Amino acid sequence: MRIFIVCLLLGALGIGGAQAQQQRKPFVLAQSMYYKSGVDVSSFGVPRNPLIYEAMLLPSKTSDQMIEGDALKKFLEGLEPGPFPTVIDIERWNLYTDNEGERAKSREKFLDVAKNIRAAKPGIKLGYYGLVPTRTYWPLVDSSKKNDRQKWENQNKRAMDDFVPHVDAIFPSLYTLYGDKDGWKSYAEETLRVARQFGKPVYCYLWPQFNSGNPLLAGKYLPAEYWRLELETCYKYADGVVIWNHEPKKDWDPSAEWWQETLKFLNAHSIKN
Secondary structure: OHHHHHHHHHHHOOOOHHHHHOOOOOOEEEEEEEEOOOOOOHHHOOOEOOEEEHHHHOOOOOOOOOOOHHHHHHHHHOOOOOOOOEEEEOOOOOOOOOOHHHHHHHHHHHHHHHHHHHHHOOOOOEEEEOOOOOOOOHHHHOOOOHHHHHHHHHHHHHHHHHOHHHOOOEEOEOOEOOOOHHHHHHHHHHHHHHHHHOOOOEEEEEOOEEOOOOOOOOOOEOOHHHHHHHHHHHHHHOOEEEEEEEEOOOOOOOOOHHHHHHHHHHHHOOOOO
């Protein structure tokens, strides 16, 4: 009788069974893609999010001298705002090393970059691409690598104390190296579990192609069902996704299978930014 009454109440309120069990989750899908003629998919509710590559801030490959003064201010003024904090992608410094001196220097460099940008543009929100949690794969999917797994956990705990407080959001990189969907899912879930412990918004970077680190699959697009698995996993454990791709010699193809699957994902979850 009680169940019957509850069902009547839900029906009177216009709430279906599926809706009663799952409320719409706040989630944002953005993109930082590059094609020959550009790409604008904002009409589908997918805005562009600013991404600063290290070559834009550190033009010399032999010096860590950052652009400054009017040059930095002019560069930052040209950034279009996005739904997430501005992302800095610097991959020349190593925050995860057993060499304490190297780690300390790297940490200070990362923090100095953020400090200088904030000084040049007060109020800007920032995060670093793929820096925390540190990127690893096999220790998260292979139970025999317990020592490496513990080392990974310890490194992330240090970052929680001395690095994460200085950024506004976490942008873990979850690019795909292998065709093993179950392996990717374990890797992503463990990465996001740690990312959630940092106490900051978590926005995943996804790439619809296999990572260039795998020469056998590099450049190939993920099958639609694999891509959908990645989107759904991030939807479950994160606050949003940034889609990255870089094909400056090709035109944007709105009929690509992975993009059509993205539109289905947006529709299924009523995501409209």
